[in-house]
Amino acid sequence: MQQSDNHQSSAPRGDKSSASRLAWFDSLYAAHHRRAFGLALSFLGNPRDAEDTVQEAFLSIWRSQACPDPSGESTLSWLLAIVRNRSIDVLRSRKRKETYPLDPDVDTADSIDVPIEVERRTAQRHAHRILERLPVEQRRVMELVYFEGLTHAEIAEHLNLPLGTVKSRIRLALEHLRLYFPAREDPPISA
Amino acid sequence: MASETARDAEHDEERAVRYAFGLLDSGTRATFERHLADCEHCRELVQIGRDVAARLDAEAPAVDPGPRLRTRIWREIAEESRRSGARPSFWARFLRRPMARQPALLAPIAAVFVVALTLGAVLGRQFTLNEALLVVPLAGSAGGDSHVIIHRSGATEVALRHVADPPPGTVYVAWVRAPDGPPVSAGTYDDGNGTFPLAISALGKIVEITVEAKPGASTPSAAPILSAPVVP
Numbered sequence: 001m002q003q004s005d006n007h008q009s010s011a012p013r014g015d016k017s018s019a020s021r022l023a024w025f026d027s028l029y030a031a032h033h034r035r036a037f038g039l040a041l042s043f044l045g046n047p048r049d050a051e052d053t054v055q056e057a058f059l060s061i062w063r064s065q066a067c068p069d070p071s072g073e074s075t076l077s078w079l080l081a082i083v084r085n086r087s088i089d090v091l092r093s094r095k096r097k098e099t100y101p102l103d104p105d106v107d108t109a110d111s112i113d114v115p116i117e118v119e120r121r122t123a124q125r126h127a128h129r130i131l132e133r134l135p136v137e138q139r140r141v142m143e144l145v146y147f148e149g150l151t152h153a154e155i156a157e158h159l160n161l162p163l164g165t166v167k168s169r170i171r172l173a174l175e176h177l178r179l180y181f182p183a184r185e186d187p188p189i190s191a
Numbered sequence: 192m193a194s195e196t197a198r199d200a201e202h203d204e205e206r207a208v209r210y211a212f213g214l215l216d217s218g219t220r221a222t223f224e225r226h227l228a229d230c231e232h233c234r235e236l237v238q239i240g241r242d243v244a245a246r247l248d249a250e251a252p253a254v255d256p257g258p259r260l261r262t263r264i265w266r267e268i269a270e271e272s273r274r275s276g277a278r279p280s281f282w283a284r285f286l287r288r289p290m291a292r293q294p295a296l297l298a299p300i301a302a303v304f305v306v307a308l309t310l311g312a313v314l315g316r317q318f319t320l321n322e323a324l325l326v327v328p329l330a331g332s333a334g335g336d337s338h339v340i341i342h343r344s345g346a347t348e349v350a351l352r353h354v355a356d357p358p359p360g361t362v363y364v365a366w367v368r369a370p371d372g373p374p375v376s377a378g379t380y381d382d383g384n385g386t387f388p389l390a391i392s393a394l395g396k397i398v399e400i401t402v403e404a405k406p407g408a409s410t411p412s413a414a415p416i417l418s419a420p421v422v423p
Contacts, residue, residue, distance in 0.1 A: 051260050081244065130246070131247075
């Protein structure tokens with residue numbers, strides 16, 4: 001899965017000594033680790049998995065050699081996108097284990113960790129509160145994009161809808177949500 | 192997830208959404224970025240999607256994970272730096288420059304080169320001694336991805352990975368025992384993630400990790416949570 005490293009293209013690479021890069025990384029961690037951990041926890045509901053995910057996210061940034069402004073809003077967005085996508089990877093991995101248990105004697109229903117799932121859904125309330133502003137049919141598709149990372153085809157199959165309907169609902173949901181949020185001063189998208 | 196590179200143009204809007212949410216694989220991403228350069232419609236959709244994704248992410252509450260996470264990350268960076276033999280990028284850039292552009296530096300460089308050769312011989316020997324000869328996985332109820340590592344120098348280490356820290360008031364103790372002999376304490380650790388030395392050579396013996404109430408126990412008080420026969 002893409003780790004949202006588009007940010008790297010605009011960041012200086014390898015231009016800092018090891019010591020100054022460590023200081024930069026320390027600032028990055030100090031500025032954003034609580035937000036990163038909170039997001040991972042909201043997806044995974046399990047502090048240990050959330051720790052692993054945030055650790056891998058920060059290490060991927062360290063390995064990328066990128067050095068954006070550590071306290072910048074766009075840097076936070078970049079980090080959180082990495083955390084979100086790694087969290088989705090972990091969720092998919094969990095689902096594969098639930099769907100295809102290695103031991104055929106294992107009861108699939110028993111292998112689902114109900115407390116974790118409940119905790120996860122509770123922690124996701126922050127995003128659900130926003131998505132609840134959408135009409136129910138748009139909300140459902142956006143939940144599957146944001147929380148599950150499903151493709152349009154997977155959503156169509158999951159909700160038993162035509163592909164074109166899924167596409168138009170996602171488009172409408174995005175435009176609806178953008179109107180709900182106050183304007184941001186993001187840099188323009190470039191290829 | 193299957194690669195999406197074969198999708199035709201009619202699905203660009205889907206790719207725009209997945210690109211914005213960071214969900215495309217790298218091959219599809221590169222293809223789509225070329226498309227983005229010429230498609231204002233998709234650029235606009237990507238901008239909207241990124242904006243929404245970032246806003247939803249930012250709604251998550253800030254939660255303090257405690258100091259352990261920072262320790263884990265810094266330890267991993269230190270280990271990676273040690274493994275890669277990282278050096279300042281200044282030297283990498285400097286050495287790429289043509290020497291003809293800096294003749295005044297040739298003499299000092301030659302001197303440095305001689306010193307480096309000598310140092311390299313010493314470090315090379317050290318590197319050789321550090322080479323892992325045998326890596327044996329530790330198995331048991333603690334899970335994780337831990338190993339016993341024997342280096343060419345004879346030094347032996349226990350590398351604990353993704354093992355829970357010992358409960359408060361307890362420590363992990365490593366024991367080395369011959370197949371028919373008593374266990375001998377070879378190290379005490381208070382962390383479930385890290386690389387720790389074993390005080391006793393373990394080749395041909397069995398390494399076991401137990402949870403003990405205090406360091407200095409002379410015999411294990413519980414069944415091992417991890418163990419491995421250290422044989423090639």
